[in-house]
Amino acid sequence: MSTPARPGNRHHKRPRGEGQWALGYREPLNKNEENKKNDDGLNVRQRIIDIYSKGGFDSIDPADLRGRMRWYGLYTQRKPGIDGGKTAILEPEELDDRYFMLRIRIDGGQLSLHQLRVIADISNEFGRGTADITDRQNVQLHWVEVESVPEIWRRLEEVGLSTTEACGDTPRVILGCPLAGVDVDEVIDGTAQVAEIYEKFIGDKAFSNLPRKFKSAVSGCPAHCTVHEINDVAFVGVVNEAGEPGFDAWVGGGLSTNPMIGKRLGVFVRPDQVADVYGGVVGIFRDYGYRRLRHRARIKFLMNDWGPERFRDVLQKEYLGYELPDGPAPEQPRGGRRDHVGVHPQRDGNFYVGFAPKVGRVDGDTLHRIADIAERHGSDRVRTTVEQKMVILDIAPDQVDSVVAELEAADLHVNPSTFRRQTMACTGIEYCKLAIVETKATATTLIHELENRLPDFKDPLTINVNGCPNSCARIQVADIGLKGQLVVNERGEQVEGFQIHLGGSLGATPGFGRKVRGLKATAEELPDYVERVVTNFSKQKNDGETFAAWVQRADESDLK
Structure with missing residues (x-):
């Protein structure tokens, strides 16, 4: 005879397990977990060397292609010409190009000139000259073919660099201050x-x-x-x-x-x-x-x-x-910006010089030029930052003016505008399969427009541009965070645009950006919008008030 259900317990269900190993849930609960159980991601290295680099792209097992290859910093890049409206609709194999993004991990942001030159050579020989400084101190290359990967690894590992666990479900790059060991304070x-x-x-x-x-x-x-x-x-x-x-x-x-x-x-x-x-x-x-x-x-x-x-x-x-x-x-x-741009003293009497490539976008030739400039001025150490910038260490006092002049001549600004200094952008639709909109070129255009329109604006202001909701460019903690999405313009056309988050911050008063109902802009409207809201801030701010603090008290009409 069955026991009657207790009143109120008829629909009671045991809570679902979350797959926690420590509580005995060892059986995979989704495809990703199944792939990892079937074979550790680190094992793909030998298959890349022995099989895929010899057989080419078509020889790659799909579970490795879109899974385990990430354990060595390799993602397939987006096939050109696929618009953002198809990002969430197409199957992975329809989005995949036959080329890879390769992420080189730079733990602590620390590079010697020899290492920097090796990266520059790899960029030029195997990545069509591409190179991006990321907001996690890495360098990303594009257009890499699987046939080239073993040789790239050989060259990197010869100088103490690696792509191991640069991506994947792994312990990724360890961030460190680019001034570790030299900062006066x-x-x-x-x-x-x-x-x-x-x-x-x-x-x-x-x-x-x-x-x-x-x-x-x-x-x-x-x-x-x-x-x-x-x-x-x-x-x-x-x-x-x-x-x-x-x-x-x-x-x-x-x-x-x-x-x-x-x-x-x-x-x-x-x-x-x-x-x-x-x-x-x-x-x-x-x-x-x-x-x-x-x-x-x-x-x-x-x-x-x-x-x-x-x-x-x-x-x-x-x-x-x-x-x-x-x-x-x-x-x-410490007060002011949390980056390391500009000329500042080291504890040993020398100086470090931080400079700003536009939204982290450099190339192999530029990396070689940075190495040459550093070497001519007596330095053997460069650093990457979490703001997509770079720093040259160990510049003697009598070499500072010269190194600054050479960097500025190379369009690597040591004294950049706020907009160039504090605008970041993720990879975007140019290469990323998750992206919905273009980011690097949009952000670069925005910088130029704002420099021309607001040449006297000096306050700290972070503008972070992201191509999708995943926040690789940290949009929620930016003064102006731009989340890529498709929006409808005034002509009723669906075009690239952004949802706008305002007043995010870290530090003394951490908080996520404010979302104003319906606040969006097309990519084309972006310079007009940012000019308008920054001008409102400049007119209304109190002495010493930050943009983030102003946003919290500003009238909604001044934020639109």
Whole structure:
């Protein structure tokens, strides 16, 4: 005789498992998880060398082509001529070109001139001269053929560079301050910690099957240039009550379609403990991270559900085996912009010179020219930044004027306008299969228009241009964030345009941009719109008021 259902429990269902390995859910719950279980992404390297580079594009297994090849920084790029309206409609094989984007990871943004020249040569020989500095300090090349990949790897690895886990569900590039070890006001130099994390964890199969990508940063920068608030894990330089420098740990930041600010664990991490804590956090993500739904498979969702107290407890008891002491929060970021553009003193009496390529777009010849300029002025070290900019270190005082003049002559501005200095753009529809609109050229046009129309505007103002909702260009934390979408113009035609987010910020008052109902602009209207809203800000701002603060109090009519 069956037991009658209890009142109210008739429709009760057991909660669905989230695919958390630590709770026994080891069977794949979606195609991505199945592919990773079938074969570790790191195993694709040998097939690329032995099979695909010899057999060509048509010899590539589809599960490798659109999955595992990402573990070595390779994505198929978008076939030319496919408009943004078809991005979400076509099958992957219809969007795929027979060429690849190749992402070179530059941990800590650190490059020697020899390494920079190798990248420049690879760009010119194998990538039709393309090169983009990304907002995660990497360099991306395009038009790469699979036949060339083993030779590209050989050249990169000869000089200590790699594409290993530059993409995929892996621990990706570790951000670091480009001025690590030289900044006059630095709290702590994180260079050794970046190197130790790389050596211990990158390419290790114990950490090569994560629920999704894992982004990290280690920095003692007083300007907080590595945007620790929106990384999966970040270590921020602090000084404890005993006067010892170390790190404050943040976990669970991220943007995309569900943005969240990271949370402090409230611990003080000694320099020699950073790699352990990093390993513990990435281990928690591997074991407890949600694997059922891809859009919920970032560590920010786990942190949001657990909270920092439980996360810290699990970290200490299950992964570290020791307790971390309580620690202080970071100081507020140094005033002004969080980048490193311009001429500034180093602690050794030399100077660093930061300069601004337009929206990160460079090419092989430009990279060679940067190396030549640096070498002529006595430097062997260049750096990439998280703002798509670059820095030359170690310039003697009597060489500063000359290096600035040569960079400016190469259209690499050391004293750029606000618009050139603080406009970023993702890859966009030119190469990206996820994009809906063009970004790099649109942003470049916008910079030129604003420089001509508002030559006296000097306030800090970030303009971040994204080709889709995924926020590679960090639109939610920009003063003006532009999310690409198709919009209808005044003639009733569907054209490229942007949803506009206003007043996002990090630092002292972190928050995501304000969305004003119906606030969109076509790409063609963009210069007029930005000129109008920036002019309104200039007229109405109080002394010292930031654009983000003004947006919060501005009348909606002044934002449209």
